[in-house]
Amino acid sequence: MGTGDTPIVNEADTDRPGLGAQGDYFLVTSTFSALGLSESVLRALSDANYETPTPIQAQAIPPLLDGKDLLGVAQTGTGKTAAFVLPLLQTLAEDRRHLVPRVARALILAPTRELANQIADSVKTYGRHSGLRHTVVMGGVSQRMQAKAMQRGVDILIATPGRLLDLVEQRRVDLRRAQHLVLDEADRMLDMGFIRDVRKIIGELPDTRQSMLFSATMPRDVARLAEDILTDPVRVEIAAKTVAVDRIDQRVYHADGRGKRTLLTSLLEDSALASVIVFTRTKRGADRLSKQIAATGVLSVAIHGDKTQGAREKALDSFRKGRSRVLVATDIVSRGIDVDDVSHVINYDLPRDAESYVHRIGRTARAGASGVAISFCDPSERDFLRDIERLLKRSLTVVGDAPQPANQDRPAPGKRQDSKYRGSKPHGSKPHGSKSQGPKRRPQEGSPAGKKPGGRPNRRRRRAA
Numbered sequence: 001m002g003t004g005d006t007p008i009v010n011e012a013d014t015d016r017p018g019l020g021a022q023g024d025y026f027l028v029t030s031t032f033s034a035l036g037l038s039e040s041v042l043r044a045l046s047d048a049n050y051e052t053p054t055p056i057q058a059q060a061i062p063p064l065l066d067g068k069d070l071l072g073v074a075q076t077g078t079g080k081t082a083a084f085v086l087p088l089l090q091t092l093a094e095d096r097r098h099l100v101p102r103v104a105r106a107l108i109l110a111p112t113r114e115l116a117n118q119i120a121d122s123v124k125t126y127g128r129h130s131g132l133r134h135t136v137v138m139g140g141v142s143q144r145m146q147a148k149a150m151q152r153g154v155d156i157l158i159a160t161p162g163r164l165l166d167l168v169e170q171r172r173v174d175l176r177r178a179q180h181l182v183l184d185e186a187d188r189m190l191d192m193g194f195i196r197d198v199r200k201i202i203g204e205l206p207d208t209r210q211s212m213l214f215s216a217t218m219p220r221d222v223a224r225l226a227e228d229i230l231t232d233p234v235r236v237e238i239a240a241k242t243v244a245v246d247r248i249d250q251r252v253y254h255a256d257g258r259g260k261r262t263l264l265t266s267l268l269e270d271s272a273l274a275s276v277i278v279f280t281r282t283k284r285g286a287d288r289l290s291k292q293i294a295a296t297g298v299l300s301v302a303i304h305g306d307k308t309q310g311a312r313e314k315a316l317d318s319f320r321k322g323r324s325r326v327l328v329a330t331d332i333v334s335r336g337i338d339v340d341d342v343s344h345v346i347n348y349d350l351p352r353d354a355e356s357y358v359h360r361i362g363r364t365a366r367a368g369a370s371g372v373a374i375s376f377c378d379p380s381e382r383d384f385l386r387d388i389e390r391l392l393k394r395s396l397t398v399v400g401d402a403p404q405p406a407n408q409d410r411p412a413p414g415k416r417q418d419s420k421y422r423g424s425k426p427h428g429s430k431p432h433g434s435k436s437q438g439p440k441r442r443p444q445e446g447s448p449a450g451k452k453p454g455g456r457p458n459r460r461r462r463r464a465a
């Protein structure tokens with residue numbers, strides 16, 4: 001886990017696990033059992049080889065077991081999923097009930113299908129000895145099967161908002177008896193335009209429920225939502241963002257459209273780029289770029305919001321298992337991607353908002369490792385770069401300008417030429433220019449690229465420079 005350096009540990013002596021002398025909750029233990037977790041949950045944690053609670057787990061689990069509401073400011077990678085899933089499993093198991101058709105006893109709402117699936121995996125892992133029933137309701141897969149799974153009722157329902165609302169409106173899912181609500185990645189949910197759906201869904205739940213809201217950031221609309229749905233919440237804040245950023249070697253190349261492609265091809269010739277996530281702004285751009293990468297003999301797959309669920313999982317699986325060396329992704333999935341061994345993140349297009357940059361580069365340097373983030377910046381993206389540098393409170397290292405593409409079919413520059421970039425002197429960036437409007441949105445389903453040889457060369461963590 002990558003949160004060990006967050007300075008929130010407070011080794012106080014108390015006579016009640018997890019509860020401070022003033023009734024405040026804070027970290028008092030370095031073991032799961034001292035947090036008050038039950039034997040079946042502890043056994044599952046031991047099966048998963050979890051030894052120590054992460055800070056958010058240590059702070060969130062005791063108040064949640066006490067039935068408190070919680071506001072968690074934390075992002076993926078902090079162990080936040082277990083922080084809400086473990087107490088949920090325990091509370092539901094202790095108050096075991098007969099399932100009622102179509103009724104969910106607890107609801108976990110997630111913005112993306114990837115995240116919903118990951119949460120479901122966690123529920124399965126942590127709940128393996130708890131004997132509870134869960135299911136997932138989300139877009140992109142057959143609604144019929146999901147409605148069928150809900151016929152018997154479930155203890156825990158994990159859902160994305162759009163599909164859940166459809167099923168609620170068709171009366172195939174009944175939320176009127178749900179006693180626990182989790183909103184995960186609330187800021188993402190709102191960014192994606194789910195606020196009305198989310199409010200409608202919450203309106204279905206009884207007022208006398210336990211609610212938890214997790215968000216990586218706390219913009220005003222998320223704070224307002226939190227105020228509306230939480231009652232006297234315990235607030236837990238984990239500064240994972242700065243921790244991750246500090247461990248990442250961040251560089252920028254100034255390059256324009258075609259220059260970016262040549263540069264990427266050139267960089268990928270270095271085997272130190274063993275497992276690379278490349279971010280593009282558009283879904284179409286992701287498909288196109290992935291095919292172009294594959295055409296150079298490097299195995300690459302694309303993942304974005306227009307892919308079917310099956311295609312997304314296949315792409316992610318291929319990347320996780322090292323069959324594909326490159327995963328080309330859009331922001332929509334940047335927070336849902338849970339892969340521990342990403343050596344490099346490349347921002348082929350700079351994101352329009354600086355916080356997305358932090359989320360993107362946070363895909364590397366996970367699980368305590370260091371990582372490298374390389375950004376390509378064309379003249380129209382200089383404002384974005386300036387925003388990023390303002391957020392980070394420092395300039396990114398400019399490594400060099402991109403090679404000039406003499407013609408498109410020219411073979412990519414070899415290693416010798418690549419070393420030219422490495423050797424070039426860093427100099428300060430001078431951000432100017434106007435915001436790019438970017439290509440118009442046009443969803444397109446792309447086939448996973450990469451039929452040629454050239455998979456991930458090795459998984460060793462060598463740095464490109």
Ligand code: AMP
Binds near residue numbers: 054076
């Ligand atoms: P999350 O922030 O919930 O997405 O978790 C990030 C990763 O950390 C996941 O792969 C979890 O399996 C892992 N994890 C969560 N809690 C612990 C823990 N206490 N010890 C070891 N790994 C953990």
